[in-house]
Amino acid sequence: MIRKHLRAGAALAAAALTASAVVGCGSGGDDTIKIGAVAGLTGQFITAEVAKTAQRVFDDANEAGGVNGKKIEYIVKDDAGNPQRTAQVARELADAGVVAMAGSASFTDCDVNDAFYRQQKISSVMAVAATPKCFQSPSIAPVNVGPFTLMTAVLLHATQKLNDKNVCNFSSLLPGNEEAVKEALARWERLSGQKLKVNDLTVPQSGDLTPYLLKAKQAGCDAILFNPAESLVVPWLQAAKTQGMDDVDFLLLAPAYTDSVAKAVGGLGLNVYAGSEFEPFTAESLANKGWRDTVSRAGAQATAFSQGGYLSAKFLVEVLKTIDGDVTRDSVNAALRDMTPIEDPMLGTPWEFGPGQTHAPNQGSKIVRLTGLRWVVVDDTFVTVPDA
Secondary structure, eight states: OHHHHHHHHHHHHHHHHHHHHTSOOOOSSSSEEEEEEEEOSSSSSOOHHHHHHHHHHHHHHHHTTOBTTBEEEEEEEEOTTOHHHHHHHHHHHHHHTOSEEESOBOSSHHHHHHHHHHHHTOOEEOSOOOSGGGGSOTTBOOSSOOHHHHHHHHHHHHHHTSOOSSEEEEOOOOTTOHHHHHHHHHHHHHHHOOOOSEEEOOOOSSSOOHHHHHHHHHHTOSEEEEOOOHHHHHHHHHHHHHTTOTTSEEEEOGGGOSHHHHHHHGGGOOEEEEEOSSSOTTOOOGGGHHHHHHHHHHTOOOSHHHHHHHHHHHHHHHHHTTOOSOOOHHHHHHHHHHOOOBOOTTOSSOBOOOSOSSOOOOOEEOEEEEETTEEEESOSSOEEOOOO
């Protein structure tokens, strides 16, 4: 169903390219600098806290005098998780004259709008990127680690820190992500020198997961990577407890690193680890101080998603301030291309846009462990995934 929707969205995107090509060259002569975002304010993938936090960052910049004497006008469009709507709102933002995007958090934005952003020369500093296309575009540079680098990071933690020898993978594939998942697993194999004991890419998005756990138990897996969304993580771990898998290290990704998962399965006594996209949002650390203050004043929920909103808006403001003269799409693109990499304590590696044809600047993750009903940071250093 998702694949069908994506095809429909791509077709609509192609049809709309020509119509939108003659309008919307970016602001510069107006009184404001218009920044856009595509987010899920309704629907199945709600990311409202991202836009709220980014808005607060832009409000702070405006209250401090703006950029080159102009105020930032932040325009957020709700795509409701619908690919056709995702294509439509991107064109509305282009027609409104946005000079760039920041704080976007949509599951379909990259797949549907990548070609449009290239054609319109709109750069996106994305807050929450989840599909391969987000990391393979010359027009998009996410601030988050993303699920694929995160898979490699948690597997490295298992082999380097937990000394697991029989590492197994049980992952679900979504339309378009098969090659990225396989490359993430192969990257770990190249870096660790180990091979997966079991590599099962057939885990469904619903149904009884017990047969997969029995397969892992029979194979003698020391560690099990499991990538599905939060809704499947709880039944997966509950079934693992039923099977008596107390000595297995369960490796999860960012969607499982939530307070609700901690409350639901923290009492099971299993060995559960997860990778974070940034400085872990549950840590009361100095690195999180600026974000925590901002998200509080924004009245938004403190989550890893809101961390992405905060950083994407903050980084774009820093880049905008380096522009001399009018702030236009062309001047923003030039500034992003030529920018000095930004170091931030919430990231394990510097963030930059740069001139590359692909962008995955954030390669650092911290590992958290479920301890009682709380997630606790295991190691205060980032696991930085090297090239391989």
